[in-house]
Amino acid sequence: MRYIAIFILSVLSIQSTYSQINEIGVFLGGSNFIGDVGSTSYISPNQLAIGGIYKWNKSTRHSYRISLTYTDLKGEDNKSDDPRRLQRDYNFTNQIIEISAGMELTFFDFNLHPGEKVATPYLYSGISVARNEDSYFLSDVQTFQNSSSWAFGIPMVLGFKSNFLGNIILGIEVGVRYTFSDNIDGSYPADELLQPNRFGNQNNNDWYTFTGVTLTYTFGENPCYCPN
Numbered sequence: 001m002r003y004i005a006i007f008i009l010s011v012l013s014i015q016s017t018y019s020q021i022n023e024i025g026v027f028l029g030g031s032n033f034i035g036d037v038g039s040t041s042y043i044s045p046n047q048l049a050i051g052g053i054y055k056w057n058k059s060t061r062h063s064y065r066i067s068l069t070y071t072d073l074k075g076e077d078n079k080s081d082d083p084r085r086l087q088r089d090y091n092f093t094n095q096i097i098e099i100s101a102g103m104e105l106t107f108f109d110f111n112l113h114p115g116e117k118v119a120t121p122y123l124y125s126g127i128s129v130a131r132n133e134d135s136y137f138l139s140d141v142q143t144f145q146n147s148s149s150w151a152f153g154i155p156m157v158l159g160f161k162s163n164f165l166g167n168i169i170l171g172i173e174v175g176v177r178y179t180f181s182d183n184i185d186g187s188y189p190a191d192e193l194l195q196p197n198r199f200g201n202q203n204n205n206d207w208y209t210f211t212g213v214t215l216t217y218t219f220g221e222n223p224c225y226c227p228n
Helices: 002-010 014-018 084-089 194-197
Strands: 022-034 048-056 060-077 092-107 119-138 141-165 166-180 207-219
Touching: 022 060, 048 207, 060 119, 060 207, 092 141, 119 166, 119 194, 141 207
Parallel strands: none
Antiparallel strands: 022 048, 022 207, 048 060, 060 092, 092 119, 119 141, 141 166, 166 207
16 A cells, blocks of 8 residues: 555656646456466456556547556465366465556547547556565465565556546456466466476466556646647
8 A cells, every 4th residue: 555655646746847638546446366276267356456547648549557556366266166176275365566557548539628528448558567475385375485576467458438527537447467477376486496386287377357447537738638
């Protein structure tokens, strides 16, 4: 939570320096993990996810976007439909803090300057990096190491947004993160001494999803991009 507060305060300071066309707000929803431990359902939030989000509306069709999100990823084999996982009965948790930056593209023009109600689906992608604790399984129990790693990934987000109340924009989105890590769940520790503790499909990396709502406030020269 401390990191999110610092992020929001930092973004607010941008207005006085550059006075650009901005949005700032929060994300609130849920997360779920897809990997070698737990359920294999793709969209099945089971943990709270909360974060801050900032957008620079470059035009009516695209925005630059950065976000900071916190969640406690969780996986439980007893929630899986796979008989092998049910029999194994592993479970894990891992707190992550994710920073994501990229571009948001709207299907239709999203110009708030005339003051009319507008709405559009949108896509977002870019790059993400998530700090997570290193762990492995010892005697069927997750064991944390005294270290952490950064899992780089590619976010793929589909959403819908509307200015339902003046300068307040409400968005609903589902975002999948494909990561370049296979040890968020402790199934593939990097330490070669822990190689006997590795398990699962080592050809597939970890995924996780954020599903929820965004609530942003527009400020700056105009509520949103205006060519005039």
